[in-house]
Amino acid sequence: MNYRHAFHAGNFADVFKHALLARVFDYAKRKDTPLRYLDTHAGIGLYDLQSDEAQRTGEWRDGIARLLDAPLSEDERALFAPYLWAVGAPSAKDLTVYPGSPLIAQRMLRSMDRLTLCELHPKDIGLLQNNIGRDRRVKALHIDGYMALKAYVPPVERRGIVLIDPPFESRDEFAVMAKACLQAYAKWPIGQYLLWYPAKDTVAVKEFHATLVDAGVKRALNLEFQIEAAVEDGPLVRTGLVMINPPFVIEEEARVMLSALQKYLGRNRGSAFQINWLSRD
Numbered sequence: 001m002n003y004r005h006a007f008h009a010g011n012f013a014d015v016f017k018h019a020l021l022a023r024v025f026d027y028a029k030r031k032d033t034p035l036r037y038l039d040t041h042a043g044i045g046l047y048d049l050q051s052d053e054a055q056r057t058g059e060w061r062d063g064i065a066r067l068l069d070a071p072l073s074e075d076e077r078a079l080f081a082p083y084l085w086a087v088g089a090p091s092a093k094d095l096t097v098y099p100g101s102p103l104i105a106q107r108m109l110r111s112m113d114r115l116t117l118c119e120l121h122p123k124d125i126g127l128l129q130n131n132i133g134r135d136r137r138v139k140a141l142h143i144d145g146y147m148a149l150k151a152y153v154p155p156v157e158r159r160g161i162v163l164i165d166p167p168f169e170s171r172d173e174f175a176v177m178a179k180a181c182l183q184a185y186a187k188w189p190i191g192q193y194l195l196w197y198p199a200k201d202t203v204a205v206k207e208f209h210a211t212l213v214d215a216g217v218k219r220a221l222n223l224e225f226q227i228e229a230a231v232e233d234g235p236l237v238r239t240g241l242v243m244i245n246p247p248f249v250i251e252e253e254a255r256v257m258l259s260a261l262q263k264y265l266g267r268n269r270g271s272a273f274q275i276n277w278l279s280r281d
């Protein structure tokens, strides 16, 4: 477990993932019944952008900092509003910390909703618990997120969102993530699942998508965003998210959001995005 999210907090992949997560969360809250948010790979929840790790890579400067200072249109601003509200800084110069997925969810939570956060790293779980603070709506557990997914789905609320955001340190992560998601989906087919992935190995990504479709997943929207042209053996420049059972409007909204990310975060002509429903063809 060597992966440290602190190096990447607030980068283009975080902006992409968290802005879409916040949008989905915002829709889920429009129904007047409780919901559960399960984060299988939570991280520490809040990242100091002055830390050695964040300063060393400076990735957040090309991610959240750029979005905060972008001249967003009214439509774009409305769609990013839940995310930007959760980030809580009016402009890049006010940004000192960046919230991870647990804190974004915590900030969006109503009193009737519940959060289950899983983090396996022995040190990070303590940091996560500290960053969450005392909040009876939230449980941060030192547990394998894939095991938790098996145990806690379907939630008592019968309604909610699962984020699966593993570190992709092991070669079989795509297969493990797909298997865990499919087991949960079989038990709870109406849950909303968001599965993050690095879109680097196109063969692995194709196989991952095919695994979900072949197992009978019905409504899965795939979104990818690339910040710049890829170079061989270079850093990650393309990121993806599979949304199972997303709100109907998200396809159109995501088109506006990803086109804004391309415009304001994209470097050179290599920036691109793609949105498609997963299907057998």
Ligand SMILES: C[S@@+](CC[C@H](N)C(=O)[O-])C[C@H]1O[C@@H](n2cnc3c(N)ncnc32)[C@H](O)[C@@H]1O
Pocket (backbone or CB within 6 Å): 001, 003, 005, 039, 040, 041, 042, 043, 044, 045, 099, 100, 101, 102, 118, 119, 120, 121, 124, 143, 144, 145, 146, 165, 166, 167
């Ligand atoms: C990509 S980071 C999570 C980032 C977080 N979801 C966010 O968006 O702010 C992945 C995290 O998963 C943790 N992790 C690795 N394997 C795990 C497992 N099997 N179960 C739970 N957490 C795990 C790592 O320690 C790391 O903090």
